[in-house]
Amino acid sequence: MTQYDAEDRVTPMREAERIGKRARGKRGLVLVAIIGSIVLQFIPTWQLQSRNSRIMRDFADLYAGGVIVREGNGSRLYDPALQLQVERERTMRPDQIGFLPYVHAPYEALLFAALSLFSYATANWIWWVCNVVLFFSTMLLLRPFLPRLEVHFELVLLALGAFVPLQMAEAQGQDSVLSQFLCTAAFVCLVRGREFFAGAVLGLALYKPHLALPAILILVLASKERVRVFAGFSVACLSLVLLSIAVVGWKTALAYPRVLANVKAVDPTAMASVYGLLHAVSGALLSDGSVVLVVGALTAGVAASTAWILYRSQPITKLTYALLMTAVLLIAYHTHLHDLILLVLPLLVAVNWLIEVGLHNRTQRLIAACVAVLYALPMIYWYPPLYTCAILVFFAAFLWEACDGRNLLRPLQPQRKQARV
Secondary structure (H helix, E strand, O other): OOOOHHHHHHHHHHHHHHHHHHHHHHHHHHHHHHHHHHHHHHHHHHHHHOOOOOOOOOOHHHHHHHHHHHHHHHOOOOOOOHHHHHHHOOOOOOOOOOOOOOOOOOOHHHHHHOOOOOOOOHHHHHHHHHHHHHHHHHHHHHHHOOOOHHHHHHHHHHHHHHHHHHHHHHOOOOOOOHHHHHHHHHHHHOOOOOOOHHHHHHHEEEOOOOHHHHHHHHHHOOOOOHHHHHHHHHHHHHHHHHHHHHHHHHHHHHHHHHHOOOOOOHHHHHHHHHHHHHHHOOOOOOOOHHHHHHHHHHHHHHHHHHHHHHEEEEEEEEHHHHHHHHHHHHHOOOOOOHHHHHHHHHHHHHHHHHHHHOOOOOHHHHHHHHHHEEEHHHHHHOOHHHHHHHHHHHHHHHOOOOOOOOOHHHHHHHOOOOOOO
């Protein structure tokens, strides 16, 4: 064996060692990013826990609903007197803190019935861990669809750990992280051609009807596989209705829509939606009836334009689904700060797309600016009408690129075969 043969053998070994070192370094960076993201999510929850006696947390009514169902009082799930009694006795809520009624779907109480086996403080932390797991599971589902971000995905995890809607959802003990997971799972089903399962997954999210119903309505109008989508949604709805009847009885289950209708409306200006924006801007100038008409017209316009783009760009892609999620937040009747966690998918998809196409025109630069504003604004100053304006501009810019077709839709269309000469 000559000297050159030995060198040829050593070189691949050294290259393999260098690759192994880079892989170990990459795994270390990912581990550090995961720990950092968890710490960033933990801090707001810990701070709110330490001030529990002064701040009303949304987890209290979910826990109270679970206690009522577990103790066999499902038929009285929406009894305000019983809810108040349980909250006072089980959730450590002092008398000076306002009452937060349970207005969620009956079947959702089953999930919190299991958590009610533990004390309120322990159940709260268990639910926080579940939310963290759901968040990272969502990121695992999204990662294959973000090739430009996958190289440095640890930075994405670290940055999202500081995203205020995520922190607020976990600190308040809300179920918005679960909604984000279900919407992302529906997206994966859609892009893989499993429309029936996509409809079924969105049906499971009906505990937030103001978000699930607009999404399924637009999909049914726009998708060429609308029959499969609607079939999956219908099967999920029927299953959840039967489950709710088994949990609370048919009278209480059928009374749930009336419970929602009787809920006292939150200040509309606190909503980051078209509904809240119109109330903030024109509430003093227009009557309530006029505001409703304007909101209805804008909502119909957003829904119709989104459905048109989705129909044009069949099959549904990550870009058009991002447009759908943005539209759902805009037209939802209730869009709280924690509901804005659904913006994670549109923001990541937008960043991935901008890296692919670059910033070559004003619209693309405007979309990049909107991404930065939507991410950073809640950290600086939270004013829902202002944030809604940013979402509207983001939606309009995305819609403009879609209508133009040169940058958003055309690269996604299958290439036509060239005709033979």
